[in-house]
Amino acid sequence: MGEVYLPILVLGILGAAFAVFSVAAPSIIGPRRYNRARLDAYECGIDPTPQPIGGGRFPIKYYLTAMLFIVFDIEIVFLYPFAVAFDQLRLFGLIEMAVFIVTVLAVYAYVWRRGGLEWD
């Protein structure tokens, strides 16, 4: 009964170890250059809380980038089932996934040509 949960325990230990390592290692081996941005807490790139009254504003460029990220990020969800069964799907799966990726790339090309990826 107990050994069923062993993989979860191992995963928990690995996760904790990675977290401790990522925080500890840079402080030991990284160069020390402090400025305001580095000392702030990290909240997805926006100014950390507390923010101005009413939540403050962040630029519309941030919204655009976030939207593009969400769309392209979620599309990739279809690659996971493919990755599990790609050998059984044979050539059919490869061609279908190629069509899928070309379609996503067409959208990417549109975003790129229309300046959706330019920050300034």
Place this chain on the structure above:
Amino acid sequence: MSSLLAAASFDVPTIEYGQLSPMLIIFGVAVLSLLVEAFAPRGSRRPIQLVLVFAGLAAAFAAVVMIRGTQHIAAMGSVAVDGPALFMQGAILVLAFIAALVMAERQVDPLGDAFAPRASALPGSTDEIAFTRLGWLQTEVWPLFLFSVGGMLLFPASADLLTMFVALEVVSLPLYIMAGLARRRRLLSQEAALKYFVLGAFSSAFFLYGTALFYGYAGSVDLSAISDALTANAGSMWLVITATGLVSVGLLFKIGAVPFHQWTPDVYQGSPTPVTGFMAACTKIAAFGALLRIMYVALGGIRWDWRPMMYVIAALTMIVGTLFALTQTDMKRMLAYSSIAQAGFMLVGVIATNQAGLSGTMVYLVAYGIATIGAFAIVTLVRDSTGEASHLSQWAGLGRKAPIVASAFALFLLAFAGIPLTSGFTGKFAVFTAGIAGGATPVVIIGLVASAVAAFFYVRVIVLMFFNEPTSDDGVSVVVPSGFTTLAITISVALTLVIGLVPQLILDLANQAGLFIR
């Protein structure tokens, strides 16, 4: 779960590309059209897009004709390619072609076509004025249009509820954006987009929860599997009834049936008029196709349980649509309420649940769609200095100013009213006889009364156009369009007359389409 994953007999899926070719062509052209937006220089985008759109629609229609007679559930049980699906796909493609002609018009508005040069520019800002002066056109409307048409082709052909949900969203998401692209009265247009979007997303969530409950009941979202589970009479009936209700809400919203109709007048009025015509005609065909398929294939076995609900909705839709249409003062809003009433008449065919009901509804959809696109195309022509003159009083005396245009509009109104020798009579007759044969006589009687009342407000507009004096110098005139709109109106008039005078042609076609494949 791991044992399920390990269950090794793994069949490589197959896809019947030939039978799916109408949809594949449209989606392929849509992606191409997106690439045109990305890489073609600004000046050459419009001509390239027009060639792509019209060639794509024609090729897809040819593909539908090529695969006629197919009876097969393709793509591993996801897409039913059968007579009714192909009939509706053909109808959607023809109507989309006419709608695209109206959308391509850029001569009636001195500023350009019907769409904002940059939808992101603030209304009234210096940016917007500059873009207008440069003569820029919003050609992104074409890829959106094509994606929406592709979704519409898939919607009535979906053989499982998941495919249907995805198709529903592929139809709707481009339409939400297109509703907000009007060149003039941009605040109204943006508001229409917001209302359409919030209510549309709300209703599709209901559809999805109903799908989840059906999945829980039948262990599958296939329509035929749901039907089998109902025949075996397994599980909780309450689950089925709740699921039926939730799924119906999602589809009845798209159809614009009362009590899910509130978005219709606002969205029809605020959207750019060519888009209004497109969505009023084509979305209705696609959504009715999906509703018919669910009700006939999956839920045909429990029709005695859902029929009372549909009785009430059909009666309410006819009555409310007709009564509210009587009180409207805006032409686009009046046509919107009239389309609600028409949806009620079509629901009689859904209730009939027989072969005649199916073919009758399809004929009605085609007749209504053609007249609707034609009517909205004419609305784009009646203008004053600020854009379309859509107030009813501005249409007074139009018969004197432009007899041909006013006559065409009168023909479409007579078709809506179901006067004999027009397409509307053919449709109404087919649906009502099927309703009586299917045992829905009370609803048919309500339908006949509602038709008589509706005829009053259609005829009132005709009287207004031909027998009233025009209000002096209100600046309203009928502009002369380019070949695009002229062709669209001509085709609509011709088809309305042909379906009215020689109804046997389309009735035979619809009857040959047969029943849904299971």
Place this chain on the structure above:
Amino acid sequence: MNPANYLYLSAILFSLGAVGVLVRRNAIVMFMCVELMLNACNLAFVSFARINGNLDGQVIAFFVMVVAAAEVVVGLAIIMTIFRTRRSASVDEANLLKY
């Protein structure tokens, strides 16, 4: 744990979302409530997948997530346009269209 409890939870979440759409007046919040409804559907799908003992429900959840993401992008774009025009995302102020 009885998987039916997850169904009750999903029904509660769905109802919360539906009520939220009806009573809240900020377009963004209404929109978040719609997303809550979609996620309640996802919870129902995976619970039913567990109860029915097949994987369809889990695959459907993938599709729902993708559709929901596409809906977010379109919806926020529309709300953003309206907000820039009117400096407000209240649906009560979207009142130009009426009879």
